[in-house]
Amino acid sequence: MRVQVLHGPNLNLLGQREPDVYGHVTLDDINEMLDAEAKTLGIELRKSQSNSEGDLVDAIHDAAGWADAMIINPAAYTHTSVALRDAVAASEFPVIEVHLSNVFAREDFRHHSFIAPVAVGQISGFGKDSYRLALHAVKGIVES
Ligand code: DQA
Numbered sequence: 001m002r003v004q005v006l007h008g009p010n011l012n013l014l015g016q017r018e019p020d021v022y023g024h025v026t027l028d029d030i031n032e033m034l035d036a037e038a039k040t041l042g043i044e045l046r047k048s049q050s051n052s053e054g055d056l057v058d059a060i061h062d063a064a065g066w067a068d069a070m071i072i073n074p075a076a077y078t079h080t081s082v083a084l085r086d087a088v089a090a091s092e093f094p095v096i097e098v099h100l101s102n103v104f105a106r107e108d109f110r111h112h113s114f115i116a117p118v119a120v121g122q123i124s125g126f127g128k129d130s131y132r133l134a135l136h137a138v139k140g141i142v143e144s
Helices: 027-041 053-063 075-079 082-090 129-143
Strands: 002-007 044-049 069-073 095-099 121-124
Touching: 002 027, 002 053, 002 129, 027 044, 027 129, 053 069, 053 082, 069 129, 095 129, 121 129
Parallel strands: 002 044, 002 069, 069 095, 095 121
Antiparallel strands: none
């Protein structure tokens, strides 16, 4: 089973960025945890991060033909990007949306996701465990 993980804008700054919201976990910590978890689940992972909307659209297109599923944290583009939503809607594989923070407990503008209606589901508010939970969800979805 192959899963593409896509991290959106500003997630490269995790660890330094708004630690009161995101804690001290870094993107490397998340990726290392995912690698370890994927190994136990028999999942092959590819991971990438971009601050650019177009690069994220390209990464969704590029996953076609390789990925059985995708885990995406679209970060701020969650709340703004029709282009990312259309790319997810066009993808043939299931997509799970994740957020470290509970977006519904934050500012009103974070309560709307352009991605959620075209994703299989959304996991929000569990810190780096949001990604771990998504990996387990993906395994269940792909194997069902
Ligand atoms: C985030 C939540 C978004 O609202 C925010 O723009 C982010 C991170 C999260 O993981 O909690 O950059 O996606």
